[in-house]
Amino acid sequence: MLYDDIEDPDSTSPAELRADYVAELAGIVETRGVDAVADETGVDRETIGALADANGDVADEITLEEAAAVAALAEDAPDADAIVAEVRDTLLMGMTTAVLDVDTIAVESDAEMDGKQVHQKVEGRAPMTLAEYATLHHFIASRQR
Known part of the structure; x- marks a missing residue:
C-alpha cells in the first residue's frame, strides 16, 4: 500500500x-x-x-x-486523510533516521526538484504526484541503513 x-x-x-x-x-x-x-x-x-x-x-x-x-x-x-498523514510521517521519519536533509535529497536523488520543492512537497505545502512520492520514498528508504 x-x-x-x-x-x-x-x-x-x-x-x-x-x-x-x-x-x-x-x-x-x-x-x-x-x-x-x-x-x-x-x-x-x-x-x-x-x-x-x-x-x-x-x-x-x-x-x-x-x-x-x-x-x-x-x-x-x-481514510484518505490518515493515508496522507501516514505517508508524510513515513517520509519525515525516514529522513530523520537516514539523517537526510531536503538539499541532499534534491541533489542526490532523481527527484528533479530543488531543496525547497522537496521540503514543500514532503510537508504538504505543494502538491506531490504519485511518481514524485515513489521517487522520494525509494530514495529515503535506500538511505536508511
Whole structure:
C-alpha cells in the first residue's frame, strides 16, 4: 500500500514502486468501477479511467491526495486523510533516521526538484504526484541503513 515501508529498497526501483502503486489503485477501481470511484473520491473520471487501465503514466499526473482517496476505498483501509498523514510521517521519519536533509535529497536523488520543492512537497505545502512520492520514498528508504 502507499503508506507501507519499503523493506528492501535494493530489490526495487522508483519505477517499480510507481507501477506497484498504480496496480494497487487499478485493482480498487476494477473492484468498485470507474464511475463509482470518481463519484466517491471527486477525482477526475479521466484520471480514474487511466488508473483502471493501469496506465503507468497516470502516476505523473495523479496527486498523492487523489491516490489516497482511491486507496481509502479498499477494504479495511484508513481514510484518505490518515493515508496522507501516514505517508508524510513515513517520509519525515525516514529522513530523520537516514539523517537526510531536503538539499541532499534534491541533489542526490532523481527527484528533479530543488531543496525547497522537496521540503514543500514532503510537508504538504505543494502538491506531490504519485511518481514524485515513489521517487522520494525509494530514495529515503535506500538511505536508511
